[in-house]
Amino acid sequence: MKELTRITTDPQVxxxxPCIRGLRVTVGTVxxxxxxxxxxxDILKLYPYLEEPDIAEALSYAAWRAEEIEVPLTRA
Structure with missing residues (x-):
């Protein structure tokens, strides 16, 4: 997975x-x-402050998360 530069997470937002560049637009919305x-x-008209690479990176992030496997940690 390439480094994602447009997806941010902040407990205050x-x-x-996961949001686009700290804006109040979530990856899930896109x-x-x-x-x-x-x-x-259409999306760029609805959210004129987004850029085309934002949409591509949101889709890449969602695809990566869909393939991610969560493994529970156990104590030794």
């Missing part, structure tokens, strides 16, 4: 959910809009 059939152009 949207409850710590992915949801794409899943609902909105084009990149």
């Amino acid at each position: 949207m409850g710590g959910k 992915v949801g809009l794409v899943a609902a059939g909105h084009s990149k152009e």
Whole structure:
């Protein structure tokens, strides 16, 4: 996974959910809009402060998280 420079998390912003560049737009919002059939152009009109690379990185982040496996830690 390449380094993500546009996805941020901050407990003070949207409850710590992954957001785009510290803005109050979550990765989930962007992915949801794409899943609902909105084009990149539609999303950029709805959120004019976003940039096209923001959408691409949100999708990359979501794909990475979908493949991630969580393993419970056990004490030795």
